[in-house]
Amino acid sequence: MIDVDVTQMLGDFRLEVAFQADAPIVGLFGRSGAGKTSLVNTLAGIARPLRGRIVVNSETLFDSERGVDLPPERRRLGYVFQDDLLFPHLNVEANLLYGFHRARAAARVIEPQHIIDLLGLRRLLHRLPDALSGGEKQRVAIGRALLAQPRLLLMDEPLASLDVARRDEVLRYIELLRDDLAIPIVYVSHSVAEITRLADTVVILSDGKAIAVGDVDEVMGRLDLRPQTGRYEAGAVIDTVVAGHDTEYGLTTLRFDGGELTVPNVEALVGERVRVRIRARDVALALTRPVGLSVINVLPGTLVAIADPGGPIVEIQLRVGAASLVARITKRSRVDLGLAEGQQIYALVKAVSFDRRSVGYA
Amino acid sequence: MALSADELGIILLSLKVALVSVAFSLPVAIGVAYVLARFEFPGKTLLDAVVHLPLVLPPVVVGFALLVLFGRHGPIGAWLESWFGIVFAFRWTGAALAAAIMGFPLMVRAIRLSFSAIDRRLETVARTLGGSRAWVFLSVTLPLALPGLVTGIVLSFARSLGEFGATITFVANIPGETQTLPLAIYTYTQTPSGDPQALRLSVIAVILSFVALVAAEWIARRKTAVVRGARS
Numbered sequence: 001m002i003d004v005d006v007t008q009m010l011g012d013f014r015l016e017v018a019f020q021a022d023a024p025i026v027g028l029f030g031r032s033g034a035g036k037t038s039l040v041n042t043l044a045g046i047a048r049p050l051r052g053r054i055v056v057n058s059e060t061l062f063d064s065e066r067g068v069d070l071p072p073e074r075r076r077l078g079y080v081f082q083d084d085l086l087f088p089h090l091n092v093e094a095n096l097l098y099g100f101h102r103a104r105a106a107a108r109v110i111e112p113q114h115i116i117d118l119l120g121l122r123r124l125l126h127r128l129p130d131a132l133s134g135g136e137k138q139r140v141a142i143g144r145a146l147l148a149q150p151r152l153l154l155m156d157e158p159l160a161s162l163d164v165a166r167r168d169e170v171l172r173y174i175e176l177l178r179d180d181l182a183i184p185i186v187y188v189s190h191s192v193a194e195i196t197r198l199a200d201t202v203v204i205l206s207d208g209k210a211i212a213v214g215d216v217d218e219v220m221g222r223l224d225l226r227p228q229t230g231r232y233e234a235g236a237v238i239d240t241v242v243a244g245h246d247t248e249y250g251l252t253t254l255r256f257d258g259g260e261l262t263v264p265n266v267e268a269l270v271g272e273r274v275r276v277r278i279r280a281r282d283v284a285l286a287l288t289r290p291v292g293l294s295v296i297n298v299l300p301g302t303l304v305a306i307a308d309p310g311g312p313i314v315e316i317q318l319r320v321g322a323a324s325l326v327a328r329i330t331k332r333s334r335v336d337l338g339l340a341e342g343q344q345i346y347a348l349v350k351a352v353s354f355d356r357r358s359v360g361y362a
Numbered sequence: 363m364a365l366s367a368d369e370l371g372i373i374l375l376s377l378k379v380a381l382v383s384v385a386f387s388l389p390v391a392i393g394v395a396y397v398l399a400r401f402e403f404p405g406k407t408l409l410d411a412v413v414h415l416p417l418v419l420p421p422v423v424v425g426f427a428l429l430v431l432f433g434r435h436g437p438i439g440a441w442l443e444s445w446f447g448i449v450f451a452f453r454w455t456g457a458a459l460a461a462a463i464m465g466f467p468l469m470v471r472a473i474r475l476s477f478s479a480i481d482r483r484l485e486t487v488a489r490t491l492g493g494s495r496a497w498v499f500l501s502v503t504l505p506l507a508l509p510g511l512v513t514g515i516v517l518s519f520a521r522s523l524g525e526f527g528a529t530i531t532f533v534a535n536i537p538g539e540t541q542t543l544p545l546a547i548y549t550y551t552q553t554p555s556g557d558p559q560a561l562r563l564s565v566i567a568v569i570l571s572f573v574a575l576v577a578a579e580w581i582a583r584r585k586t587a588v589v590r591g592a593r594s
Binding site for chain 2: 075098144
């Protein structure tokens with residue numbers, strides 16, 4: 001449980017953020033300059049807010065009224081930066097154990113051996129940071145933060161300095177951590193793909209303010225937040241369970257509240273939770289269930305809202321079962337179909353529009 | 363070229379003076395360098411100037427200032443003698459003090475540069491990992507500043523071995539007490555037919571400085587390797 005309410009001045013920039021979140025991974029999303037890093041630095045105790053309160057797991061870290069302001073070393077918040085920032089004079093093992101040795105013996109529940117195996121660091125232990133790849137460095141940095149026995153892990157764009165292949169590697173490890181350790185994570189990113197893949201609750205920052213807080217699929221599907229979540233990236237997130245594999249055609253069926261989705265093979269066991277992201281531009285609409293069509297996924301739903309920002313394109317929000325979906329279509333199609341709120345409608349999603357980056361392991 | 367007892371005495375005294383001056387000025391230099399590298403405060407320019415003064419002043423002036431302040435009747439000298447029994451005037455300790463002050467700016471400059479070169483976010487990370495300010499300084503800042511520390515020590519040590527003007531002004535030229543290598547060489551050059559002796563001592567000075575440089579280089583490499591290989 002994170003309870004934040006802080007005000008801070010950074011030159012002319014006013015950071016005024018208040019939110020509460022209780023989730024395994026809280027996504028902190030916003031464009032660059034929205035105040036994400038400033039907020040995280042405030043949480044970590046690196047920057048001091050003008051006023052406010054920071055409470056993590058019912059422990060008060062900062063409270064201007066009661067005069068509480070724990071220094072960073074007593075907040076027990078693991079901080080993983082954009083750059084790995086490993087100590088260059090220490091080898092991997094010494095880096096990993098830096099915080100572990102500083103933690104009180106009674107608080108040492110996360111064991112070095114466990115983390116070393118979990119993050120695949122065993123053969124790197126005696127190397128110096130200079131001799132590691134970018135992905136390896138970031139894994140060591142994450143392990144180092146975890147071994148300091150934090151009550152919360154802050155990750156500020158941990159993938160930003162990595163190439164695409166390394167990002168996927170590190171993302172898988174973060175998912176592993178979330179499933180293996182009961183440490184909540186605050187994950188900062190300006191990437192919709194990362195936030196929707198990892199986060200359960202998302203806080204959207206804009207101009208130093210939290211303008212939306214809620215479930216990631218609900219918030220990221222909201223049309224009024226498009227200026228922040230982005231037009232190109234517009235889409236929705238759906239949590240599903242693997243229902244079966246079609247080995248002949250290499251397809252996987254995912255079941256969710258509103259029906260089933262068929263996607264290219266996902267490497268997960270039947271019954272495992274998988275989160276998919278459906279981009280708005282990959283969704284087409286039909287008034288009746290179409291026949292003679294190559295699109296496999298046809299989902300019946302209800303039209304909830306229409307956003308018309310002016311211009312040739314409109315966005316339509318649908319409810320499919322309990323899930324939310326967004327479709328981008330032309331204004332002409334909207335007029336031709338006579339779309340209106342409350343209408344029953346079919347959403348069409350091509351199976352090939354799901355790629356590796358839009359399917360995560362929830 | 364066997365060393366005479368006199369020559370050996372001069373060499374040992376010079377080494378003692380240089381080592382003691384480095385040992386006592388190092389902690390102070392680290393503190394001053396850290397303050398200058400990390401903090402902004404009123405009077406910083408003044409502190410910086412005072413630290414650099416021995417570099418630009420004629421050494422004789424520094425020696426004279428020491429004589430006035432640290433002499434047995436000087437304000438600081440008298441106080442030190444009455445409270446702690448420490449005497450600098452006309453003693454080898456005074457030579458060490460003069461050497462320390464003359465080498466101080468070189469030491470501070472080198473250490474300060476390496477403090478400034480450290481990515482401060484490394485210290486921030488160390489704090490979030492549970493390190494107190496003091497521990498972070500010892501475990502992250504100092505090891506990362508090691509190249510600057512070694513450079514500072516070598517420069518200051520070499521400067522101490524060669525110190526002449528401030529020393530002779532402050533503690534005079536007393537054989538066996540304050541007559542270090544440069545003072546001894548000077549003495550021989552002032553003596554009729556002393557040139558061969560002056561030459562011998564000059565060769566020794568060259569060898570000594572050279573050995574000091576090589577040793578420092580060797581220590582620097584070894585130290586760096588040790589720090590890098592450290593387990594925790």
